[in-house]
Amino acid sequence: MQIKATPTKLLDWTGGLLAVGILEGETKLSEGLAKLDEQLAGTISELIADEEFEGKSGSSAVGRVGGGNSVRKVALIGLGKAEDLKLDSWRNAAAAIARLATKEKTLGISLPLGSQSPETVAQAMTEAVILALHQDNRFKSEPEAKEPKLETVDLIGLGGQEAAIAHGETIASGVILARELVNAPANVITPGTMAQTAQQLAQVYGLEIKILEQADCENFEQGMGAYLGVGQASDIPPKFIHLTYKPSDTAKRKVAIVGKSVTFDSGGLNLKPSGSGIETMKMDMGGGAATLGAAKAIAQLKPDVEVHFICAATENMVSGKAMHPGDILKASNGKTIEVNNTDAEGRLTLADALVYAETLGVDAIVDLATLTGACIVALGNDIAGLWSTDDALAVEMKNSAEMTGEKFWQMPIEDKYFEGLKSQIADMKNTGPRPGGSITAALFLKQFVKDTPWMHLDVAGPVWADSPNGVSNKGATGFPVRTLVNWVTK
Numbered sequence: 001m002q003i004k005a006t007p008t009k010l011l012d013w014t015g016g017l018l019a020v021g022i023l024e025g026e027t028k029l030s031e032g033l034a035k036l037d038e039q040l041a042g043t044i045s046e047l048i049a050d051e052e053f054e055g056k057s058g059s060s061a062v063g064r065v066g067g068g069n070s071v072r073k074v075a076l077i078g079l080g081k082a083e084d085l086k087l088d089s090w091r092n093a094a095a096a097i098a099r100l101a102t103k104e105k106t107l108g109i110s111l112p113l114g115s116q117s118p119e120t121v122a123q124a125m126t127e128a129v130i131l132a133l134h135q136d137n138r139f140k141s142e143p144e145a146k147e148p149k150l151e152t153v154d155l156i157g158l159g160g161q162e163a164a165i166a167h168g169e170t171i172a173s174g175v176i177l178a179r180e181l182v183n184a185p186a187n188v189i190t191p192g193t194m195a196q197t198a199q200q201l202a203q204v205y206g207l208e209i210k211i212l213e214q215a216d217c218e219n220f221e222q223g224m225g226a227y228l229g230v231g232q233a234s235d236i237p238p239k240f241i242h243l244t245y246k247p248s249d250t251a252k253r254k255v256a257i258v259g260k261s262v263t264f265d266s267g268g269l270n271l272k273p274s275g276s277g278i279e280t281m282k283m284d285m286g287g288g289a290a291t292l293g294a295a296k297a298i299a300q301l302k303p304d305v306e307v308h309f310i311c312a313a314t315e316n317m318v319s320g321k322a323m324h325p326g327d328i329l330k331a332s333n334g335k336t337i338e339v340n341n342t343d344a345e346g347r348l349t350l351a352d353a354l355v356y357a358e359t360l361g362v363d364a365i366v367d368l369a370t371l372t373g374a375c376i377v378a379l380g381n382d383i384a385g386l387w388s389t390d391d392a393l394a395v396e397m398k399n400s401a402e403m404t405g406e407k408f409w410q411m412p413i414e415d416k417y418f419e420g421l422k423s424q425i426a427d428m429k430n431t432g433p434r435p436g437g438s439i440t441a442a443l444f445l446k447q448f449v450k451d452t453p454w455m456h457l458d459v460a461g462p463v464w465a466d467s468p469n470g471v472s473n474k475g476a477t478g479f480p481v482r483t484l485v486n487w488v489t490k
Ligand code: BES
Pocket: 265, 277, 284, 341, 343, 344, 345, 346, 370, 371, 372, 373, 374, 431, 432, 437, 460, 461
């Protein structure tokens, strides 16, 4: 499928499906649309009347154009009220159009620009079309849904926006990598194959790569006892992945992105009971998947920022070698942890990854993790929790997310709640009481960052979708690759 910025005028476009955006309450056609309506023998005004189409956000109507016309079908897409328009309105509209057009070979999209620049709209629409059409059929002997037939998508009125389209395509390729890593089951994506994926990225896009093997992790500072404790029951060796993107000129900033990469979370000896969603715990490397997806896009977009991508990959399993509930682990910064619950493993792996990230001398560390069910209880499936020790960093990320439409909500770093993590015998326990469970998890992580501005994103809900939502389809969403890439590149 090719997405094109076409200089062709709306009235001159010919092809299978022509989709036009309509604002809520503006169903009295604009001059351009009135002319098009005339040319299409009144199909648009007929559709509006027959379908009682009001332009509400998310609404659509499709009609056939009478015989012999150079456009076969026309689709109306509601953009919602003019005052509610956000960049995501264009993205959602383009995603809805793409889903309507899968049986067509050619699609033309014409949306009003509103107050947006043509660049941002072209990029957003490109991302949306690609991501809404993406299906992961790798594990089916025969694809269930018909593959989209679309060959060309013309962005009408956006002639000259080739670079923005290419930018959108690159970002979408990073999102799709993240989706594929999360969708792949734990017998396919292991610490080893995750490391191979990172190695391929390094090779193809010229990134530096370092893989720390188990022995290297034992020797890092005081030993990565927290991370290695989680992995010790698995038959598959852990792989601590560190990819680096360096700009050709001096970097104006250095940042680290650290993604939780538990390729399967059984819970350990605090085994997840049936009904707890244990069978979905292949998604527990969603943070690491988004980290590698962001690496793929950033390596191609080449911003003047140095970015370190870190995935402490391992499995949380059960065996005679498993950590016992109550074991005391020592992290690489020397802090000791009483493991009162082996199912709170993500924070143990991240503890050592954060210590490692800080030794790189970066200006900011952002971790992202499918860390707690408590965050899903607090914010639901669509919104990630955001904690930050640095207000400016929080504002940057929230602004970035505003543009991508990925949703975050800032949560409090309530230091008093650390009391819930106090241990009789060690420096801290790894879990506290049930109330505020996503906050104590964040406070636990905070113990492993000294003075670098730090942000924690709990993405347990949004990495997976049970039904299509915006540009996401059912399954892995690739959240929050777009926000991370936008944060680094803008
Ligand atoms: N990976 C889970 C969190 C999770 C839950 C991610 C649902 C995605 C969907 C994490 O390792 C975990 O098990 N957390 C426990 C923490 C508890 C033991 C304090 C939880 O949320 O129940």
